[in-house]
Amino acid sequence: xxxxxxxxxxxxxxxxxxxxxxxxxxxxxxxxxxxxxxxxxxxxxxxxxxxxxxxxxxxxxxxxxxxxxxxxxxxxxxxxxxxxxxxxxxxxxxxxxxxxxxxxxxxxxxxxxxxxxxxxxxxxxxxxxxxxxxxxxxxxxxxxxxxxxxxxxxxxxxxxxxxxxxxxxxxxxxxxxxxxxxxxxxxxxxxxxxxxxxxxxxxxxxxxxxxxxxxxxxxxxxxxxxxxxxxxxxxxxxxxxxxxxxxxxxxxxxxxxxxxxxxxxxxxxxxxxxxxxxxxxxxxxxxxxxxxxxxxxxxxxxxxxxxxxxxxxxxxxxxxxxxxxxxxxxxxxxxxxxxxxxxxxxxxxxxxxxxxxxxxxx
Numbered sequence: 001x002x003x004x005x006x007x008x009x010x011x012x013x014x015x016x017x018x019x020x021x022x023x024x025x026x027x028x029x030x031x032x033x034x035x036x037x038x039x040x041x042x043x044x045x046x047x048x049x050x051x052x053x054x055x056x057x058x059x060x061x062x063x064x065x066x067x068x069x070x071x072x073x074x075x076x077x078x079x080x081x082x083x084x085x086x087x088x089x090x091x092x093x094x095x096x097x098x099x100x101x102x103x104x105x106x107x108x109x110x111x112x113x114x115x116x117x118x119x120x121x122x123x124x125x126x127x128x129x130x131x132x133x134x135x136x137x138x139x140x141x142x143x144x145x146x147x148x149x150x151x152x153x154x155x156x157x158x159x160x161x162x163x164x165x166x167x168x169x170x171x172x173x174x175x176x177x178x179x180x181x182x183x184x185x186x187x188x189x190x191x192x193x194x195x196x197x198x199x200x201x202x203x204x205x206x207x208x209x210x211x212x213x214x215x216x217x218x219x220x221x222x223x224x225x226x227x228x229x230x231x232x233x234x235x236x237x238x239x240x241x242x243x244x245x246x247x248x249x250x251x252x253x254x255x256x257x258x259x260x261x262x263x264x265x266x267x268x269x270x271x272x273x274x275x276x277x278x279x280x281x282x283x284x285x286x287x288x289x290x291x292x293x294x295x296x297x298x299x300x301x302x303x304x305x306x307x308x309x310x311x312x313x314x315x316x317x318x319x320x321x322x323x324x325x326x327x328x329x330x331x332x333x334x335x336x337x338x339x340x341x342x343x344x345x346x347x348x349x350x351x352x353x354x355x356x357x358x359x360x361x362x
Contacts, residue, residue, distance in 0.1 A: 004017055004328070004329055004332065009325055009328070009329070011352070011353060014328065014351070014352040014353070015352055015353070015354065017332045017348075017352070018332075018345075018348050018349060018352045018354055019065075019068055021331075021332055021344075021345060021348060022061070022065050022068070022069070022345060024335070025061070025341055025342070025345050026062075026069075026075075028043075028341070029042050029043050029054075029058075029338055029341070029342070030042060030043075030058065030075055031043045031048065032078075033078070033082055033103060034048060034101065034102065034103050035102075035103045036081070036082075036085070036103075038078055038081070039078045039079075039081045039082045039085070040058070040075050040078030040079050040082060041054070041055065041058075041079070041082050041099070042054035042055060042057065042058040042079070042338070042342075043338060044338050045338070047101045048101035049098065049099065049100060049101055050082075050098075050099050051097055051098050051099070051111070051114070052083065052094075052095040052096065052097045052098075052110065052111050052113075052114025052115065052118075053097075053111060053113055053114045053117075054114075054338065054342070055079055055082065055083045055095060055114060055118065056113065056114040056115070056116070056117025056118045056121065057117060057342045057346065058075070058079050059076055059079050059080065059083075059117065059118055059121035059122070059125075060117050060120065060121045060124075060346065061342070061345060061346065061349070062075045062076045062079070063076050063121050063124045063125050063128055064124070064349055064354060064355060064356065065354070066128050066129075073125075073129060076121070076125060080118075080122070080125075080137070083095045083118060085103075086099050086103075086105065086106060088108070088109050088110040088159075088160055089106075089107050089108060089109055090109045090110065090160040090161055091110065091144060091148050091160045093140065093141060093144035093148075094109075094110035094115045094141075094144065094148075094159075094160055095110060095114055095115060095118070096108045096109070096110065097109065097110055097111040097114065097159065109159055109160050109161040110149075110159045110160045110161070111158070111159045112145075112149050112156055112157060112158060112159055112169070112172045113169070113171065113172045113174075115141060115145055115149070116145065116172065116174055116177050117174075117177075118141065119138050119141040119142050119145060119177065119181065120138075120174075120176070120177045120180055120181075120357075120358070122134045122135070122137050122138035122141065123135070123138045123180050123181075123184055123358040124356075124357075124358045125138075126138065126358065127358040127359065135184070138184065139184060139185055142181050142184065142185055143185075145181075146181075146187065146189050146190075148160050150189065150193055151165070153196065154189075154192045154193050154195070154196035155168050155196055155200065155221075156168050156169070156172050156173070156193070156197070158172075158218075158234070165221075166220055166221030166222070167218070167219075167220050167221075167229075168200065168218070168219055168220075169217065169218050169219070169245060170200070170201060170204070170215045170216065170217075170218075170219060170245075170246055170249050171217070171245045171246055171247075171248040171249055171252060173197035173198075173200070173201060173249070173252060173253070174197075174252050174256075175194050175197065175198070175252075175253065175256035175260065175262065175265060176252075176255050176256050176259055176260070176357055178190040178191070178193050178194040178197075179194065179256075179260055179357070180357055180358050180359075183358075183359060184358070198262075198264040198265070198268070200219065200226050201215060201249075201253070201268050202264070202267075202268065203225070203226045204216065204219055204226055204227075204228070205268065205271050205272075207225065207226075207227070208227060208228055208292050209292040209293070211275065211293065211294060212271075212272065212275040212290070212292060212293065212294045213268070213269075213270075213271025213272030213273075213274070213275055214242040214246070214272060214275070214290055214292050214294070215242065215246050215249055215292075216228035216229060216239070216240045216241055216242065216243075216246055216292060217229070217235070217236075217238060217239050217240070217241065217242070217243045217244070217245035217246045218233050218234055218235075218239045218240065218245070220233070228240030228241070228292060238289060238297060240292075241289065241290065241291055241292060241297060242289060242290045242291075242292060243289045243297070244288075244289070244306070244339075247288075247289075247306050247307045247310060247343070248306075248310060248343055249310070250269065250272065250310035250311050250313055250314035251309070251310035251313045251314075251343065251346060251347045251350065253265045253268055253269055253314070253317075254269055254310065254313030254314040254316065254317045254347075254350065255313060255350045255355060257269055257314075257317035257318075258313070258316060258317050258350060258355075259355070259356075259357050265317065266317055266318060269314040269317050269318050270318050272314060273311070273314050273315060273318050273320055273323075275294065276311055276314075276323075277320060277323060279294060282323075282326055283308045283311060283312065283323060283326040283327040283330050284303050284308070284326075284330060285303075286303070286307055286308050286311055287300050287301050287302065287303065287307070288300040288301075288302055288303070288304050288307050289307075303330075304334075304336060304340055305330065305331050305334035305336060305340050305341070305343070305344035305347075306336075306339060306340040306343040306344060308327055308330050308331065308334075309327055309328075309330070309331040309334075309343065309344045309347035309348060309351075310343065310347050311323070311327055312324045312326075312327025312328055312330075312331065312347060312351050313347050313350045313351060315327060316350070316351055324351060327347075327351070328348065328351045328352070331344045331347060331348050331351075332348065
């Protein structure tokens with residue numbers, strides 16, 4: 001068994017390491033609202049900007065750590081109040097995707113991933129603290145996600161602004177969330193969304209990355225086939241490659257494999273981990289971005305936790321223990337920026353066994 005700071009990497013040692021990392025993350029990124037006392041946000045940058053993704057991460061992390069942090073509920077509730085103050089300009093049930101440091105009301109729309117994470121976090125809060133208001137908020141949000149962000153073919157829109165058909169982001173595929181949504185609401189829609197997400201990932205791997213199992217930041221459907229998006233589709237020249245969005249897929253699907261045991265999740269991860277372990281001698285060698293055929297992206301020849309720690313979750317789900325332990329040891333020592341540290345911590349929570357899913361229903 002690998003060691004951590006000279007100690008055997010037991011569950012107790014891993015839990016303690018995650019607790020320390022969480023304390024550092026909270027100190028660095030959890031900030032009071034600049035306008036409303038008692039409300040909180042997650043600093044996306046040093047100026048105090050925040051985004052819905054960050055609020056979703058913060059709510060997930062704090063409710064997960066409620067058994068360790070006596071202030072977790074205070075922070076969670078402050079984040080929840082904050083997100084409700086800033087509505088999307090299209091569907092007010094969702095949070096506006098970006099809030100300036102001065103917290104003036106924005107006129108921006110939503111991003112799917114933030115609201116999905118917030119909805120799951122609210123279900124977790126109901127189970128953790130027993131307040132029915134969390135469950136009501138969660139199911140209201142879940143209903144709006146289902147009616148606005150899910151297409152008739154059960155694929156996910158990029159946000160409430162995304163009227164174009166056949167466009168999606170694989171890092172929004174969260175089977176853990178959809179399972180919890182179906183348990184909470186009894187709505188079979190969420191099983192169909194989960195099925196659709198697995199089918200799209202499987203198609204992308206088989207047809208666009210058969211030797212690596214990597215998936216792109218964004219995908220589009222053309223003539224009935226899901227393919228990587230073209231460069232500059234939405235964010236960057238790497239929109240059709242394994243980059244800073246898709247790096248989260250091994251964590252999202254890995255958590256589903258660990259928590260639900262779904263064989264579809266494990267098969268998707270096995271494809272990418274088989275290539276990863278053959279391609280890299282150790283987790284530190286996994287670089288920041290790849291073409292789907294496996295060549296490293298120009299300028300990406302460096303290591304960062306938002307790419308490496310998610311592979312640890314995938315390794316955990318597929319039985320590659322040495323890789324998982326190496327990724328965990330790397331992640332515990334890594335301190336970068338908001339995005340890297342947050343994805344890292346969420347991955348560490350799964351690897352350490354701290355992550356959990358709600359089983360609450362009416």
